[in-house]
Amino acid sequence: MSKQVERSDSTTDDDLSKGEIFDVLQNERRRYTLQYLREHDGPVQLGDLASHVAAQEYDCPNTAVTSAQRKRVYTTLQQSHLPRMDETGIIDYDDENGTISKTAHTEELTIYLEIVPGSEFPWREYYLSLGAVSLAIVTILWVGIYPFTVIPPLVWATLIAIVLSVSAAYHTYAGREMTLTEYVAQEAESDD
Known part of the structure; x- marks a missing residue:
């Protein structure tokens, strides 16, 4: 050998x-x-x-x-x-x-x-969509379009906050299985 x-x-x-x-x-x-x-x-x-x-x-x-x-x-x-x-x-x-x-x-x-790569979920697109849906709901409530006005605005705000919080918690959990490339880059930065 x-x-x-x-x-x-x-x-x-x-x-x-x-x-x-x-x-x-x-x-x-x-x-x-x-x-x-x-x-x-x-x-x-x-x-x-x-x-x-x-x-x-x-x-x-x-x-x-x-x-x-x-x-x-x-x-x-x-x-x-x-x-x-x-x-x-x-x-x-x-x-x-x-x-x-x-x-x-x-x-x-x-x-x-x-750990390479766990899941390639498009988080940026997800959060962009979540923001767009939230903005649409707020606009609909502001304009007063039925049937959205049947549910009080505080309930809508709570639902949006819950979805955002659960999404962020899951994203944090899923992010622990980062790709090797990200891990190597992170380690290289910490060695400098």
Whole structure:
């Protein structure tokens, strides 16, 4: 197997620093590599991995990936991404045989991959719509259009406040499962 490069940071060979984890996971091709390794037992071939990553990037089946797309991904994986991941001990990359294997660190990163992305609900559009509906109700009440005037304005205001509060509470709860990209950006800002 390929020789592991000695790491220069203060962590031991058994521990990954936060910086190493975020450095590896900030790149989409590296995340696709980890995803592919999680889905396969034993070593995988670089060619198969390149096809998978290209298919993910171009949002098409593996069979629809062109040779140019595959080659572009293959080259960057071979020359940049896999050596970097091997250097940190996240994978074991044998460049002579073109095989990639899991290590103990591969499984450690599973939690980071599982939070990407929870749900892509369009919150901005939701709140814009909620504001528009609330404004429409207030306008209708101000003009005095029946049957909206049957319900007192205080009840309408209470209903609007409840919907807004419940929405905000749920949005806060759902936001805890932020995407990896947001988490990496947040961590990078806090390290500065």
